[in-house]
Amino acid sequence: xxxxxxxxxxxxxxxxxxxxxxxxxxxxxxxxxxxxxxxxxxxxxxxxxxxxxxxxxxxxxxxxxxxxxxxxxxxxxxxxxxxxxxxxxxxxxxxxxxxxxxxxxxxxxxxxxxxxxxxxxxxxxxxxxxxxxxxxxxxxxxxxxxxxxxxxxxxxxxxxxxxxxxxxxxxxxxxxxxxxxxxxxxxxxxxxxxxxxxxxxxxxxxxxxxxxxxxxxxxxxxxxxxxxxxxxxxxxxxxxxxxxxxxxxxxxxxxxxxxxxxxxxxxxxxxxxxxxxxxxxxxxxxxxxxxxxxxxxxxxxxxxxxxxxxxxxxxxxxxxxxxxxxxxx
Amino acid sequence: xxxxxxxxxxxxxxxxxxxxxxxxxxxxxxxxxxxxxxxxxxxxxxxxxxxxxxxxxxxxxxxxxxxxxxxxxxxxxxxxxxxxxxxxxxxxxxxxxxxxxxxxxxxxxxxxxxxxxxxxxxxxxxxxxxxxxxxxxxxxxxxxxxxxxxxxxxxxxxxxxxxxxxxxxxxxxxxxxxxxxxxxxxxxxxxxxxxxxxxxxxxxxxxxxxxxxxxxxxxxxxxxxxxxxxxxxxxxxxxxxxxxxxxxxxxxxxxxxxxxxxxxxxxxxxxxxxxxxxxxxxxxxxxxxxxxxxxxxxxxxxxxxxxxxxxxxxxxxxxxxxxxxxxxxxxxxxxxxxxxxxxxxxxxxxxxxxxxxxxxxxxxxxxxxxxxxxxxxxxxxxxxxxxxxxxxxxxxxxxxxxxxxxxxxxxxxxxxxxxxxxxxxxxxxxxxxxxxxxxxxxxxxxxxxxxxxxxxxxxxxxxxxxxxxxxxxxxxxxxxxxxxxxxxxxxxxxxxxxxxxxxxxxxxxxxxxxxxxxxxxxxxxxxxxxxxxxxxxxxxxxxxxxxxxxxxxxxxxxxxxxxxxxxxxxxxxxxxxxxxxxxxxxx
Numbered sequence: 001x002x003x004x005x006x007x008x009x010x011x012x013x014x015x016x017x018x019x020x021x022x023x024x025x026x027x028x029x030x031x032x033x034x035x036x037x038x039x040x041x042x043x044x045x046x047x048x049x050x051x052x053x054x055x056x057x058x059x060x061x062x063x064x065x066x067x068x069x070x071x072x073x074x075x076x077x078x079x080x081x082x083x084x085x086x087x088x089x090x091x092x093x094x095x096x097x098x099x100x101x102x103x104x105x106x107x108x109x110x111x112x113x114x115x116x117x118x119x120x121x122x123x124x125x126x127x128x129x130x131x132x133x134x135x136x137x138x139x140x141x142x143x144x145x146x147x148x149x150x151x152x153x154x155x156x157x158x159x160x161x162x163x164x165x166x167x168x169x170x171x172x173x174x175x176x177x178x179x180x181x182x183x184x185x186x187x188x189x190x191x192x193x194x195x196x197x198x199x200x201x202x203x204x205x206x207x208x209x210x211x212x213x214x215x216x217x218x219x220x221x222x223x224x225x226x227x228x229x230x231x232x233x234x235x236x237x238x239x240x241x242x243x244x245x246x247x248x249x250x251x252x253x254x255x256x257x258x259x260x261x262x263x264x265x266x267x268x269x270x271x272x273x274x275x276x277x278x279x280x281x282x283x284x285x286x287x288x289x290x291x292x293x294x295x296x297x298x299x300x301x302x303x304x305x306x307x308x309x310x311x312x313x314x315x316x317x318x319x320x321x322x323x324x325x326x327x328x329x
Numbered sequence: 330x331x332x333x334x335x336x337x338x339x340x341x342x343x344x345x346x347x348x349x350x351x352x353x354x355x356x357x358x359x360x361x362x363x364x365x366x367x368x369x370x371x372x373x374x375x376x377x378x379x380x381x382x383x384x385x386x387x388x389x390x391x392x393x394x395x396x397x398x399x400x401x402x403x404x405x406x407x408x409x410x411x412x413x414x415x416x417x418x419x420x421x422x423x424x425x426x427x428x429x430x431x432x433x434x435x436x437x438x439x440x441x442x443x444x445x446x447x448x449x450x451x452x453x454x455x456x457x458x459x460x461x462x463x464x465x466x467x468x469x470x471x472x473x474x475x476x477x478x479x480x481x482x483x484x485x486x487x488x489x490x491x492x493x494x495x496x497x498x499x500x501x502x503x504x505x506x507x508x509x510x511x512x513x514x515x516x517x518x519x520x521x522x523x524x525x526x527x528x529x530x531x532x533x534x535x536x537x538x539x540x541x542x543x544x545x546x547x548x549x550x551x552x553x554x555x556x557x558x559x560x561x562x563x564x565x566x567x568x569x570x571x572x573x574x575x576x577x578x579x580x581x582x583x584x585x586x587x588x589x590x591x592x593x594x595x596x597x598x599x600x601x602x603x604x605x606x607x608x609x610x611x612x613x614x615x616x617x618x619x620x621x622x623x624x625x626x627x628x629x630x631x632x633x634x635x636x637x638x639x640x641x642x643x644x645x646x647x648x649x650x651x652x653x654x655x656x657x658x659x660x661x662x663x664x665x666x667x668x669x670x671x672x673x674x675x676x677x678x679x680x681x682x683x684x685x686x687x688x689x690x691x692x693x694x695x696x697x698x699x700x701x702x703x704x705x706x707x708x709x710x711x712x713x714x715x716x717x718x719x720x721x722x723x724x725x726x727x728x729x730x731x732x733x734x735x736x737x738x739x740x741x742x743x744x745x746x747x748x749x750x751x752x753x754x755x756x757x758x759x760x761x762x763x764x765x766x767x768x769x770x771x772x773x774x775x776x777x778x779x780x781x782x783x784x785x786x787x788x789x790x791x792x793x794x795x796x797x798x799x800x801x802x803x804x805x806x807x808x809x810x811x812x813x814x815x816x817x818x819x820x821x822x823x824x825x826x827x828x829x830x831x832x833x834x835x836x837x838x839x840x841x842x843x844x845x846x847x848x849x850x851x852x853x854x855x856x857x858x859x860x861x862x863x864x865x866x867x868x869x870x871x872x873x874x875x876x877x878x879x880x881x882x883x884x885x886x887x888x889x890x891x892x893x894x895x896x897x898x899x900x901x902x903x904x905x906x907x908x909x910x911x912x913x914x915x916x
Contacts (some may be wrong), residue, residue: 019722027708029710030711035400035401036401037404055435055436055469056435056436057436057438058438059438078438078439078440078441079436079438079439079441083471090466091436091469091471092465092470092471092472093471093472094469096480096483096484096485097450097480097481097483097484098445100439100441101699102439103699120626120628120699121626121628121634141632142632143628144628144629144699163629163630167396185629187701204702230702230703232700232701249702250703274703277837293397293703293704295782313696318701
């Protein structure tokens with residue numbers, strides 16, 4: 001499978017460094033029936049250069065990596081949950097015809113082999129790296145689930161964001177409790193890298209919701225930011241406590257330096273205020289990436305004060321993630 | 330010689346009394362694609378020439394060119410599959426190797442609709458069958474041949490079960506019907522498993538039976554899940570017309586033929602049984618035909634993923650009136666009701682009249698698709714250009730409720746404040762004759778041999794339509810239409826029809842909800858208030874017991890997995906639980 005070999009070992013990031021992976025759809029000027037443009041997973045090789053990894057797939061919405069082996073990533077895709085292992089040498093669709101159009105994926109760092117994904121009709125769990133699956137969203141009233149996150153403190157503690165709010169389980173999905181943002185479609189959630197009991201969630205129309213009690217309850221946070229708009233992504237800066245970014249439509253990029261209490265729009269230099277996703281670079285303090293609707297991926301080295309193009313022109317990037325280098329085996 | 334025959338067939342006036350035999354019709358379609366006069370010679374040409382066993386060197390060369398950079402999804406998979414199975418030793422080793430490699434190196438998207446999945450899994454099933462015993466590293470799925478075959482088999486069988494118990498989700502589409510027929514034709518021809526082969530052949534009967542009672546001279550009439558803007562108004566131009574001609578020799582096919590009948594003909598080229606031909610062509614007596622279908626998958630905002638669709642279609646030689654119950658049952662391309670009249674030559678004719686509330690909303694799109702809210706409408710409009718237009722003629726509306734009794738139809742509208750398009754559009758074709766706006770409020774017209782009485786419940790103005798015809802525009806949120814149709818043979822002239830209509834008791838109120846009480850031309854008292862169960866003859870319509878199929882020609886109960894096809898003394902019973910087909914004659 002040399003066809004799918006990712007970067008040669010010489011170009012792999014050093015241990016401790018991270019590579020940015022993007023879930024990318026090249027949609028500008030695309031219409032149904034036209035030749036498909038390169039879409040799917042892209043990795044950032046160096047400034048301005050990107051590598052299209054593996055197969056073309058126009059519908060990838062989330063990714064995560066195996067914490068024990070970051071050379072294996074899991075992709076929430078239209079065709080199912082895809083595992084790309086051994087630096088992309090082997091791809092396998094781990095699911096069948098019973099799920100479609102996956103929205104998000106998360107691995108449990110405290111339970112090896114445990115994978116969770118959100119899909120348009122619920123939440124699935126595999127205890128064995130994708131060999132078997134079972135539905136764990138059955139007790140939720142509405143099934144469309146956009147976001148799934150695992151609490152890194154303890155195995156089996158999950159937060160799910162669906163069209164009716166944020167739900168939390170402490171027993172791997174056997175029982176769910178409403179944790180907040182009732183009535184709002186949740187778009188994404190993140191756990192702070194600095195304080196595992198600090199969670200943030202972004203919504204359609206409802207703005208930002210925050211939890212300071214380990215995800216047990218969420219309350220509206222950050223004033224009016226995003227209220228009446230749709231926020232698609234949220235990112236904590238792993239190199240600076242309290243710095244957070246959100247991406248949204250009509251909002252563009254907004255950054256908070258006080259843990260989400262107040263926000264400043266950071267759109268100077270961006271072509272339009274419609275952003276899909278944001279990510280802070282863990283290896284370069286203050287470096288922030290933002291996907292701008294069908295324009296490009298943008299990069300800022302000063303947390304959004306100034307922007308320049310980082311590549312992937314014409315794209316939508318619903319999610320991106322920095323993945324640490326795999327340890328040599 | 331055969332090619333010459335086919336060309337001669339095509340050059341004959343297609344209105345000739347006796348159509349060519351089925352095999353010659355199928356052959357004419359294949360010949361058209363084997364030797365295209367203009368345009369790209371793609372997979373369709375390769376497949377057609379392989380079928381004809383012509384020019385295998387060219388087929389191999391062209392196939393390798395196309396496979397240098399595969400693009401597409403399940404609409405790429407199914408032509409590929411036809412080429413694979415029509416190869417029969419004709420392709421070069423190099424071309425065959427490229428075909429095999431494509432299934433390893435290219436990952437087609439599975440799609441997000443029922444037809445996408447049926448094409449995808451049928452193609453994967455047949456590919457896995459062709460190359461058994463291959464490991465996961467030989468397939469884009471990463472799964473072995475056996476795993477791919479099993480996954481595909483399970484889904485295909487689940488689709489058959491769902492269709493024969495709850496109806497199709499993309500029901501009665503005069504365009505997309507083709508991409509249900511193609512997979513079944515493929516499996517009927519090429520599946521090695523006898524059960525799969527038989528199931529597919531039975532499904533061909535089932536799908537053709539679904540069309541047969543709802544066609545007028547080949548034109549697929551009625552409420553439909555998905556139809557394109559041009560073909561909605563000019564119904565003849567649909568894929569369905571070509572299938573009607575291929576199966577039964579009725580109507581006039583498109584020029585050139587659509588490619589969906591081609592792939593059908595390249596595989597099983599299944600000729601429907603005589604009983605279906607009779608149903609498709611017998612319009613000697615008026616009849617009412619009932620169907621229950623289901624909505625597409627509703628991912629959000631609903632507790633039930635697939636809601637019911639209740640269809641009524643009244644058919645007679647001169648016209649058909651058809652409807653669903655209203656509401657958003659499908660995204661974007663739904664067509665809920667109309668009268669379609671028969672014409673001797675429907676090419677270029679807009680033989681249809683209907684109204685709708687043009688509805689466009691992010692909520693509609695998010696119900697059926699997984700789109701985020703902001704780019705949804707823009708994304709749809711790129712390919713469905715009229716979706717967000719106030720002038721449009723297609724699409725369901727949450728503010729439309731419909732009742733039909735034979736050729737009487739009432740549509741009521743109660744459009745929410747703040748709705749994007751709070752008005753009613755009605756399509757008045759360039760091909761209507763004798764259109765008269767009566768002082769009574771009724772509009773009378775004649776379409777072919779159909780006399781139409783159309784009563785808007787609110788004032789309106791006329792707006793021109795590019796390409797001909799007029800749009801009745803009524804800018805009132807509480808609104809409605811009463812329509813009564815009759816045949817010209819029933820009345821001396823339009824005046825006599827007018828007098829009969831004006832004599833019918835009609836009571837209308839618009840507050841608090843639009844309400845109509847109408848004694849129809851056929852003697853039924855229809856009482857209908859928006860949002861309430863309508864009554865006919867004082868009895869509430871029994872939606873709970875609506876059959877999967879009901880009427881003189883088809884019978885099927887919900888959840889039965891059976892279909893009884895009837896005509897005269899002829900019977901055919903399809904039983905999908907036991908995979909049996911029983912033919913009988915009875916008095």
